[in-house]
Amino acid sequence: MTTTSTKPMIALETKEMADMLFAATQEVFVSMLGSEIHQLPEAEPERSALFDGVVSVIGLAGPVIGNGIFACSAGAACDLSSRFLIAEFSAVDEQVLDAVGEITNMIVGGFKNLLESITGQLQMSIPTVMYGKNITSRNSQADLAVVVRCAFAGGECELAVRLAAA
């Protein structure tokens, strides 16, 4: 048996993946959160700046593996939770973290459905939501990474997807 170091490539361009991610985000914001969104320029593929706020991560597995990450400020998380749960939230509590987890689940789920036309069937893991200060994050094993920054009525949010050959 011989092995080679060449990984199978994912037949997907970064631009196409970013368009899918924006479309999935827009769908959830318009249909579930009652807000239009628009895309902001200058997304960085790897977050380098320190960040205060909420980060939600959900894994993807199948013919490709990876994850989807949703990040926003505490204020934006409260606004999104207020929209989603139709109740007033002014501080990040467990309900807000759960709401952000649910929103992440819907957005990454919509993205997964679009991606499956290219990759074949994928599964999502369960969301892990973290809230903290001075957060840096790293995803070292990705072959393909896109970040989409969006503005909505209550602030900004960032969606990232990283994929690697399984």
Next chain:
Amino acid sequence: MTTTSTKPMIALETKEMADMLFAATQEVFVSMLGSEIHQLPEAEPERSALFDGVVSVIGLAGPVIGNGIFACSAGAACDLSSRFLIAEFSAVDEQVLDAVGEITNMIVGGFKNLLESITGQLQMSIPTVMYGKNITSRNSQADLAVVVRCAFAGGECELAVRLAAA
């Protein structure tokens, strides 16, 4: 077609899952990090206290879905990275975050191999590693959750696994 609200149960006790997680952690610490570990009491199934340090998350998917989480202080992360990469680290940088991601990958991979005897074949996603202050975390969709706290020569670390029916 009829549907019921009863989720299929995972045929696994919390104690059995904690034992698997400790065994997988011990294997990596002894074989890759040159340190014995021992288990600490009073693990909380859901982290409630604020936490400063490094948190690494990796998704699981297959007949069950879920994730594995590794958490430790900045000091413990530096000690582990020094052991793993055989180089001196005194501050959390990208190399330390990547090393913690690799260690998480090995521990959760070992746990996955043990769990597969019960669940059938599982896949792992790619690790996301975060470093920050005042971190709280939430996993809302889990049916089964275990946390194992361990002490090693360079500090303490915590392993958590959450599983849900796919």
